[in-house]
Amino acid sequence: MNLYRAPKAIAIVISLVLLAPLAEVAVADALELRIRADQPGETISRYLYGQFAENLGRGIYEGIWVGDDSDIPNTRGFRNDVIAALERLHIPVIRWPGGCFADEYQWRDGIGPRDERPVRINKSWGWVEDDNAFGTHEFLELVEILGSDAYIAGNIGSGSPHEMAYWLEYMTEDKDSSLARLRRENGRDEPWRIAFFGIGNESWGCGGSMTPDFYAHVYKRYATFLKAPADNQPKRIASGGFDGDTVWTDTLSTAVARSIGSFFGMDGISHHFYTFPSGSFFGKGSATGFPEREWISTLANALTVDDHIAANAAVLEKNDPDGKIGIYLDEWGTWYDRDEDSDASLLWQQNTIRDALVAALHFNIFHRHADRLHMANIAQTVNVLQAMVLTEDRKILLTPTYHAFEMYVPFQDSTFVPVEYEQMPEYGLGDVSVPHVSATSAMSPDGDLIVALVNLHAGDSIDVSASILGFEAAGATGRVLTGAAIDAHNTFDDQAVVAPVPLDVRLGRGEISSSLPPRSVSVITLRR
Numbered sequence: 094m095n096l097y098r099a100p101k102a103i104a105i106v107i108s109l110v111l112l113a114p115l116a117e118v119a120v121a122d123a124l125e126l127r128i129r130a131d132q133p134g135e136t137i138s139r140y141l142y143g144q145f146a147e148n149l150g151r152g153i154y155e156g157i158w159v160g161d162d163s164d165i166p167n168t169r170g171f172r173n174d175v176i177a178a179l180e181r182l183h184i185p186v187i188r189w190p191g192g193c194f195a196d197e198y199q200w201r202d203g204i205g206p207r208d209e210r211p212v213r214i215n216k217s218w219g220w221v222e223d224d225n226a227f228g229t230h231e232f233l234e235l236v237e238i239l240g241s242d243a244y245i246a247g248n249i250g251s252g253s254p255h256e257m258a259y260w261l262e263y264m265t266e267d268k269d270s271s272l273a274r275l276r277r278e279n280g281r282d283e284p285w286r287i288a289f290f291g292i293g294n295e296s297w298g299c300g301g302s303m304t305p306d307f308y309a310h311v312y313k314r315y316a317t318f319l320k321a322p323a324d325n326q327p328k329r330i331a332s333g334g335f336d337g338d339t340v341w342t343d344t345l346s347t348a349v350a351r352s353i354g355s356f357f358g359m360d361g362i363s364h365h366f367y368t369f370p371s372g373s374f375f376g377k378g379s380a381t382g383f384p385e386r387e388w389i390s391t392l393a394n395a396l397t398v399d400d401h402i403a404a405n406a407a408v409l410e411k412n413d414p415d416g417k418i419g420i421y422l423d424e425w426g427t428w429y430d431r432d433e434d435s436d437a438s439l440l441w442q443q444n445t446i447r448d449a450l451v452a453a454l455h456f457n458i459f460h461r462h463a464d465r466l467h468m469a470n471i472a473q474t475v476n477v478l479q480a481m482v483l484t485e486d487r488k489i490l491l492t493p494t495y496h497a498f499e500m501y502v503p504f505q506d507s508t509f510v511p512v513e514y515e516q517m518p519e520y521g522l523g524d525v526s527v528p529h530v531s532a533t534s535a536m537s538p539d540g541d542l543i544v545a546l547v548n549l550h551a552g553d554s555i556d557v558s559a560s561i562l563g564f565e566a567a568g569a570t571g572r573v574l575t576g577a578a579i580d581a582h583n584t585f586d587d588q589a590v591v592a593p594v595p596l597d598v599r600l601g602r603g604e605i606s607s608s609l610p611p612r613s614v615s616v617i618t619l620r621r
């Protein structure tokens with residue numbers, strides 16, 4: 094997170110404001126698009142739809158894990174309602190245990206009989222007692238239940254190379270080592286597959302307050318000893334920069350990558366990008382009850398993730414022209430000031446239609462960077478920051494962000510299709526303006542052409558027509574997510590305030606058209 098990020102988006106859009114009339118004067122624009130299915134591009138990796146679930150607040154405990162003696166319906170301790178909801182998102186990868194928590198976590202605390210595990214204080218978040226009931230076995234069982242891949246974030250801040258190496262051996266070794274035996278005694282015979290291993294988290298801050306040069310040496314030291322059987326080698330992810338920073342990417346992709354011998358490798362560099370309505374970590378803005386100027390500034394700030402990915406991709410293009418090192422945007426999402434009733438250190442926040450738009454705008458941008466962006470993980474899955482699900486004891490609700498993720502499932506492992514237009518109408522307020530519409534398209538693995546359209550305007554609908562090149566559609570269906578107000582959100586008693594409904598799509602000869610309501614995310618599926 095960048096504690097001092099200036100409202101850059103405001104500066105970026107000033108030039109646009111000079112060119113375009115502000116939509117405050119209620120311009121009834123129409124938009125014409127061209128969907129170039131005749132020019133398919135990169136694969137949009139399913140890993141761009143990843144999740145981050147830290148041991149923080151009620152994210153794991155209550156949110157996912159209630160224990161098998163709980164009154165809340167559960168299966169072996171995992172709450173049934175949350176698991177059923179998450180299954181529908183086809184989550185490709187989950188990152189755990191942190192976040193900042195990763196660099197204080199001792200993996201041995203979380204194995205063995207639960208009633209014998211030590212109670213620690215979570216000194217990263219909330220200073221709460223943690224009985225370690227959710228540890229390595231529980232996380233990897235969660236990953237298996239959801240059909241996801243595991244992304245373990247290792248502890249380099251307060252742990253040793255030895256401890257990290259032994260953790261990986263415990264999880265992956267098939268031979269009869271003492272650690273593999275211990276895993277078997279603890280109930281898991283087969284090794285787990287660990288797809289990704291992060292070497293530290295935010296090592297510039299909560300992960301150890303290191304400089305990029307210092308971290309580069311630390312990375313090499315830890316990575317040298319991080320060994321797994323040849324057929325179960327995780328990809329290794331270095332801890333990188335945040336927001337607009339490119340220094341970490343530059344340092345790591347030179348200092349580490351150039352010295353790569355046979356001992357270790359670096360498959361990716363982590364990057365974090367959070368969206369604050371104000372553009373600053375201090376005085377971020379509210380999750381609900383905000384004015385329209387915070388609606389548009391939030392969307393404008395979210396759009397700048399494009400610049401941050403592009404800047405880091407350009408550095409990698411220079412230092413790693415063969416494209417071996419990926420960007421892992423393994424924390425992203427909105428971050429608001431705490432709710433009056435909630436504890437600041439637990440990072441619980443409400444989630445509105447604005448969050449759904451922020452998510453969809455990120456997806457649309459991610460698709461355009463599919464060559465260098467190898468993974469993205471929203472922060473976080475349940476009850477923390479821009480969550481998919483909120484819980485309150487026995488009750489749960491699906492957030493607007495959940496619905497955005499669910500609507501975009503067909504984009505996982507699809508093939509990018511360019512979307513062109515001559516002129517994009519602008520939506521502006523005060524000195525901020527953003528495009529009226531954000532669009533993306535892809536060929537799904539099932540052979541459907543998918544088009545997603547975000548109408549960023551707080552108050553105006555827009556008519557969109559799109560000519561389709563290189564795809565003959567026999568049918569078109571659509572779904573739209575919107576809300577009656579800019580902070581519309583679901584509650585535990587009313588789940589249908591913000592939920593997808595059918596979108597009216599007209600299919601003509603080689604073209605589709607529709608009217609997008611204000612504040613909306615739409616996904617259209619065209620079938621041959």
Ligand code: AHR
Binds near residue numbers: 191294295424
């Ligand atoms: O997601 C919350 C926190 O944000 C994470 O623990 C940390 O990595 C980041 O600063």
